[in-house]
Amino acid sequence: MTGHLIGTRDEWLIARRELLAAEKDLTRRSDDVARWRQELPWVRVDNTYRFETDHGAASLADLFQGRSQLLVYHFMFGPDYKAGCPSCSAIADGFNGFAVHLANHDVTLSAVSRAPLAKLREYKQRMGWTFPWASSFGDGFNFDFNVAFTEEQQREGKVEYNYERGGHAMDVTPVPAPVAEFAATCGTDAPTYARDRPGLSAFVREDGVVYHTYSTYSRGVDSLWGMYQWLDRAPRGRNETGPWWRRHDEYATR
Known part of the structure; x- marks a missing residue:
């Protein structure tokens, strides 16, 4: 049995819309930072x-x-x-x-x-x-x-x-x-x-x-x-306690 919060589709939609507002704010802020980056002196x-x-x-x-x-x-x-x-x-x-x-x-x-x-x-x-x-x-x-x-x-x-x-x-x-x-x-x-x-x-x-x-x-x-x-959008996020990655030819075949 999962210990994560379980909800109905309507409850999920309400929460998702709240998150969407935060994501839009983050996107706008990111755009502002990008412009600031481009305005640095050369x-x-x-x-x-x-x-x-x-x-x-x-x-x-x-x-x-x-x-x-x-x-x-x-x-x-x-x-x-x-x-x-x-x-x-x-x-x-x-x-x-x-x-x-x-x-x-x-x-x-x-x-x-x-x-x-x-x-x-x-x-x-x-x-x-x-x-x-x-x-x-x-x-x-x-x-x-x-x-x-x-x-x-x-x-x-x-x-x-x-x-x-x-x-x-x-x-x-x-x-x-x-x-x-x-x-x-x-x-x-x-x-x-x-x-x-x-x-x-x-x-x-x-x-x-x-x-x-x-x-x-x-x-x-x-x-x-x-x-x-991609991981930041996966259900468990980065889900790491330390380095887990390898060079791409060093993973065991799955």
Whole structure:
């Protein structure tokens, strides 16, 4: 026997309409926040970043692929990882479909990671992905956008992530079990794993000049995580006590 509230169809409809009003308020508020996001001042990017891509060496401007807007997903795949982060992998599972539509709306979606291109290509093939993925190996791009940190920064507690210093689960001592577990699945230890972080950065190119317009980190990328948008509408919601997801080729067949 279920312990959940049971009601008639009429009772459900009354409750649903009350929820609908709240959902509409949330949608309008989300629209307001989106406009606020677009009104942020642009910051000119003068640094010459260099990436390796499937099409050869590239600058940040080249990653736009001729479009005026660029969305970069900062994918956790450090130089010493043997596989990409499971969480980033779950998020990236949706990129193939989105990238096609964005490309036809003047927006290029690209992942960027610090691992060498050969590692990214091998993992991309394993996952069956086709979206653009650039390597910033040896470049300062990830460090400048606060998604990569040095061992010294980590040791001295100078990691500034998600617009604050410290306080993130990856910076806690002792290391939380999920962080250690994810590090192991990437073939590395927790400190090495934690020197890379997830995030999203947006850029625009106008009159040949590239500007940084927006960045978000940590749970700021939650809305990009397609499976959670579905789970939030499922009867039991996220229904989790800790990380339960795996890379899509690691689940037992059901």
